[in-house]
Amino acid sequence: MATKKLVVIKEFDLSNNCPECFNQNLKLTFYQKHIYGKLFHRTTNQVTNQIVCNTCGSDIYPAKWTDDIERIFNYYQKMAVPEKSSLKFTTLFYVLLFVLIALGGAATYLFSEGILTI
Secondary structure, eight states, X not given: OOEEEEEEEEXXXXXXXXXXTOOSOEEEEEEEEEEEOSSEEEEEXXXXXXXXXXXXXXXXXXXXXXXXXXXXXXXXXXXXXXXXXXXXXXXXXXHHXXXXXXXXHHHHHHHHHTSSOO
16 A cells, blocks of 8 residues: 655765775665655655665675775765654545544534434
8 A cells, every 4th residue: 555665865976995896886875765655655764775886786785895885884874864754644634634524513513403313
């Protein structure tokens, strides 16, 4: 029902050596998880990251990080500030809420006038 998307917060080009092919063409990307539904849009505080070598196309996992990559990662992690965790309702939610309140008010009026009985 709800779709989950990873939205890019920041991207950084790194000049560190790739542990696989030893070229200096890495890209560090930070993502934030967003959940989109028909009635709401939720921004979570979950942040993930990915380091990819642009030359060989391999993902660089933390087990293969060198001290230089880890030091640069810690520096750029402070610069990637995510959006605040929030919950926003869509227009459909407000329309449905208005219809339910209107139906409740109409039912209350009809019961008070004696037109409807249980």
